[in-house]
Amino acid sequence: MNGKIKIAIIIQLIICIFFGNNDVRSQAVKSTAFKYISPVPGSKYIMPQNNIALRHGEPIAVESLQNFSIQVNGSKSGKIEGRIVLASDSKTIIFTPFNSFAFGEEVQVNVSGGLETKSGINIEQESFTFSVSSALPELPANYFIEKEIGTVYSPVSSKMNKPIAKTETKDNNLPDDFPNITTFISEDLPTDGYYFTAPFGFWGWYPDAKPYLTIIDEHGTPVFYRKIPFAAYDFKKLYNGNIAYYANFNGWYRWVIEDDAFSIVDDWGMQNGYWTDWHEFQLLSKEGHEGHALVMAYDPQIVDMSEIVPGGNPNAIVNGWVIQEQDVDKNVVFQWRSWDHFLITDAHDLVDLTDSIIDPIHGNAIEVYSDSELLLSARNLNEITKISRNTGDIIWRLGGKNNMFEFVNDTLGFSVQHDCRRLDNGNISIFDNGTYHPQPFSSVIEYELDEIDHTAILIKRYRHNPDVYGSIMGNGQETETGNMVAGWGSLGEPAITEFSPEGDILAEINIESINYRAYRYPWETSYFSLNKDTLQYGYIWQEDTLQKIINAYNNSNQNIQLTSYFSVNDAFSVENEFPITILQGQHVQLNINFEPDTIGNFESMLTINSDINSDTLVQRIAQQVYLIGNATSGQSVNQHDGQGVFIYPNPTSDEINIQFSEQLQVSKIQLCNIYGSLILERKLNGEQKIILDLSPFPNGVYFVYLIEKYSLKPKFYKIIKY
Numbered sequence: 123m124n125g126k127i128k129i130a131i132i133i134q135l136i137i138c139i140f141f142g143n144n145d146v147r148s149q150a151v152k153s154t155a156f157k158y159i160s161p162v163p164g165s166k167y168i169m170p171q172n173n174i175a176l177r178h179g180e181p182i183a184v185e186s187l188q189n190f191s192i193q194v195n196g197s198k199s200g201k202i203e204g205r206i207v208l209a210s211d212s213k214t215i216i217f218t219p220f221n222s223f224a225f226g227e228e229v230q231v232n233v234s235g236g237l238e239t240k241s242g243i244n245i246e247q248e249s250f251t252f253s254v255s256s257a258l259p260e261l262p263a264n265y266f267i268e269k270e271i272g273t274v275y276s277p278v279s280s281k282m283n284k285p286i287a288k289t290e291t292k293d294n295n296l297p298d299d300f301p302n303i304t305t306f307i308s309e310d311l312p313t314d315g316y317y318f319t320a321p322f323g324f325w326g327w328y329p330d331a332k333p334y335l336t337i338i339d340e341h342g343t344p345v346f347y348r349k350i351p352f353a354a355y356d357f358k359k360l361y362n363g364n365i366a367y368y369a370n371f372n373g374w375y376r377w378v379i380e381d382d383a384f385s386i387v388d389d390w391g392m393q394n395g396y397w398t399d400w401h402e403f404q405l406l407s408k409e410g411h412e413g414h415a416l417v418m419a420y421d422p423q424i425v426d427m428s429e430i431v432p433g434g435n436p437n438a439i440v441n442g443w444v445i446q447e448q449d450v451d452k453n454v455v456f457q458w459r460s461w462d463h464f465l466i467t468d469a470h471d472l473v474d475l476t477d478s479i480i481d482p483i484h485g486n487a488i489e490v491y492s493d494s495e496l497l498l499s500a501r502n503l504n505e506i507t508k509i510s511r512n513t514g515d516i517i518w519r520l521g522g523k524n525n526m527f528e529f530v531n532d533t534l535g536f537s538v539q540h541d542c543r544r545l546d547n548g549n550i551s552i553f554d555n556g557t558y559h560p561q562p563f564s565s566v567i568e569y570e571l572d573e574i575d576h577t578a579i580l581i582k583r584y585r586h587n588p589d590v591y592g593s594i595m596g597n598g599q600e601t602e603t604g605n606m607v608a609g610w611g612s613l614g615e616p617a618i619t620e621f622s623p624e625g626d627i628l629a630e631i632n633i634e635s636i637n638y639r640a641y642r643y644p645w646e647t648s649y650f651s652l653n654k655d656t657l658q659y660g661y662i663w664q665e666d667t668l669q670k671i672i673n674a675y676n677n678s679n680q681n682i683q684l685t686s687y688f689s690v691n692d693a694f695s696v697e698n699e700f701p702i703t704i705l706q707g708q709h710v711q712l713n714i715n716f717e718p719d720t721i722g723n724f725e726s727m728l729t730i731n732s733d734i735n736s737d738t739l740v741q742r743i744a745q746q747v748y749l750i751g752n753a754t755s756g757q758s759v760n761q762h763d764g765q766g767v768f769i770y771p772n773p774t775s776d777e778i779n780i781q782f783s784e785q786l787q788v789s790k791i792q793l794c795n796i797y798g799s800l801i802l803e804r805k806l807n808g809e810q811k812i813i814l815d816l817s818p819f820p821n822g823v824y825f826v827y828l829i830e831k832y833s834l835k836p837k838f839y840k841i842i843k844y
Contacts, residue, residue, distance in 0.1 A: 154178075155246050156233075157513050158214075160454075162462040163250035167423045167442065170222035170254055171395030173454060174204075174231060179512060180239040181212040190235035192217045196254075198224035207453065211410070214455040222395075226256040259424050259439045262479070293343055293688040295731060297740055299332045303342035304632040311340055311628040312603045313748075315642040317618055319609075320367060321635030322353035328614060331635040335367060337645060339746065340629055341690050343729050346384065346647065349740035355400040355638040359645065361407040364388075368400035377403045377417065383649040383678060384743060392419045393454045396444055400638075401486045406447075408493055413450040416488045416496075418443065421459065425480075430466055433476045440466060443485035443500070447511070458514045460485070460500075468523055470504050470538075472558070487541050497550065499542040504535075506542050506552060520571070520578060527571070532580035534559055536567060540611065541597040541639070546604075549581060553596045553608070563589035566598030566608050566621075584608055584621045597639040609640030649743045650682060650704065650732060651675045659716045659751035660771020668716045668770060668779060669697065672747060674730060676704035684710070685733040691726035693718045694749045718753035725750055769826065773842040776817045780826065784810055790829040792836075796822060816843050 158177040161168045174192065187208065194202040194217065204219040223229055233248040301321045316337045323331030333353045337346040350369060357367040364379050364387065371378050371389050375398055379388035391398040396419035404416040421442035427434025447456035460483045466475065469482035487499035491508060495517065498507045505522035509515065518526050521536060529535055541553035545568065552567045566584040584598065584606050595611030605628065606621045618631040618640040653673040662668045676682050684702040689695060697713035704710050718724055726749045734741045766783030782788055793802035793814060801819065804812060816824070821843050828837040
């Protein structure tokens with residue numbers, strides 16, 4: 123150690139003793155400074171409409187805002203006035219200019235005043251600058267489309283890896299241009315869920331496919347559809363029971379929110395001058411962020427690429443990526459821009475950086491990883507990135523040129539992926555489009571991440587057999603039952619595959635269309651409702667008829683019509699004549715018949731439809747009821763006793779039908795429990811058939827007594843309620 127260094131150290135120690143340790147002081151400054159500043163100090167390509175946001179991390183003492191001020195000055199605009207608000211999180215201070223910044227100007231921001239947190243921390247003053255975009259590029263009409271496709275292979279067909287029952291939708295009440303749907307179903311498939319899709323045709327693929335929003339069951343029967351004028355994206359159910367999709371809304375492309383009766387209740391879009399993109403929307407449910415939304419945009423800017431790569435275009439249009447978290451008042455409380463954190467040269471090697479239009483990032487998914495972290499999927503980086511929600515800083519990078527992880531049990535990795543999600547077990551899933559595998563194929567990958575030692579262990583790869591390849595779009599969704607739903611994106615055959623946790627195919631849905639993403643959720647509309655979700659008919663005689671009743675209730679604020687029904691099994695039918703009008707707040711009775719023409723066990727899903735087919739709206743809202751019945755031709759307690767009496771179904775879960783010939787002249791029917799106590803009595807007036815409701819009584823053995831007018835000895839029959 124030379125003398126000059128020794129002297130410098132001694133001087134530093136003296137300063138620390140008498141004036142306070144600089145390192146300690148720098149830590150104190152950090153703890154009392156704003157942790158999140160937007161725009162990032164020193165940043166460029168800022169939109170003219172951008173706001174300024176500041177957050178320390180702890181709730182702000184409202185009274186301290188009285189002395190707080192933000193002075194904003196533009197190199198062209200001069201002093202810039204605006205409105206200061208404290209966002210609903212009580213942590214983020216937002217300055218919104220009354221007028222836009224000028225193109226190409228540098229903006230100076232000075233924050234002053236005695237701002238304090240509720241815990242008494244004094245937040246230090248802050249000064250920083252940022253640069254506004256010099257101009258916004260004029261984009262080709264197909265700018266986003268051509269950059270989405272990338273390397274494209276034609277859709278391919280697939281075969282199942284084991285026999286599964288095939289169902290083709292036979293509902294003859296569907297619109298003529300409704301997409302053709304074929305399903306393959308395993309006996310192991312859970313029945314408590316519906317598939318959400320928004321099929322469409324584009325880029326020359328499926329040119330005859332018309333855009334629809336659809337919710338279909340495992341048989342391909344829709345319980346909801348709506349024909350729409352333009353393609354919609356990412357049709358899904360939100361945590362609060364509402365649904366969301368990206369579409370043209372009042373002349374602007376936005377995220378549209380509807381309730382479970384399919385009425386529009388909200389819409390979301392980007393703020394700060396950005397055009398709302400369709401790749402991702404998340405409505406947040408965690409405390410502290412509840413009701414907030416994550417939205418995103420692409421951010422094309424003019425960049426002199428000759429300064430970045432040899433042969434670069436000096437006026438290239440380069441696409442950035444912007445993410446916003448908005449609070450319940452739609453204030454931007456967090457904004458993250460790829461310009462501040464990624465390099466254009468981070469793009470994978472097949473992105474031409476000398477082109478006139480460059481898409482180096484192509485973000486396509488945002489996932490909440492924790493209360494303080496987000497996962498981002500950047501297709502053209504081949505990368506999943508974890509960032510801080512508090513500061514915007516990158517925490518780690520998985521895949522791509524800046525990969526920080528060692529892959530274990532995985533020699534393929536992933537390429538140009540489209541989806542990343544955190545699973546219930548803490549692992550992450552990625553929909554790997556797989557374009558740059560030695561032989562292209564798509565799959566859903568599950569990784570277990572060790573974020574300390576930076577290893578990514580391949581747990582499983584949900585891979586079709588034989589391989590299928592969806593070159594663009596696609597997703598993987600973990601269902602409530604633990605299965606994995608793969609939406610294959612640009613493929614139509616298959617469009618959706620549901621895997622068991624072991625990787626077995628439980629269901630496959632073919633739709634002649636493109637589907638951006640596909641999901642499966644429990645679902646039931648509140649537009650109208652049925653009082654039962656299951657009807658059990660028990661045992662009846664072959665070629666006989668047993669009728670059960672359900673009530674349909676109108677829950678809407680207007681009269682509605684039930685227009686048709688569809689039963690997967692023809693042994694079940696609705697006796698009522700359609701259409702049936704249900705007045706507002708009223709209900710109607712539906713008579714459901716079981717008429718088996720052969721012996722055996724019968725199951726069906728009966729769909730009751732409320733359709734609208736007009737010049738302005740083509741839509742279905744439906745409810746379903748599960749039907750179970752059995753038919754026999756041998757001797758059973760359900761059959762005629764040889765004396766003109768027929769009692770069925772027996773055993774029964776709720777109702778018992780009693781039918782007898784006119785010659786018996788039955789005047790009274792009594793129901794007794796196993797101890798002989800009378801619990802129900804019905805007097806008759808010439809009827810030959812009645813129904814006894816056993817639902818109020820507990821399960822067990824009962825006796826039915828038939829009292830005839832001119833007989834002293836009643837007939838009695840044992841029945842069982844289960």
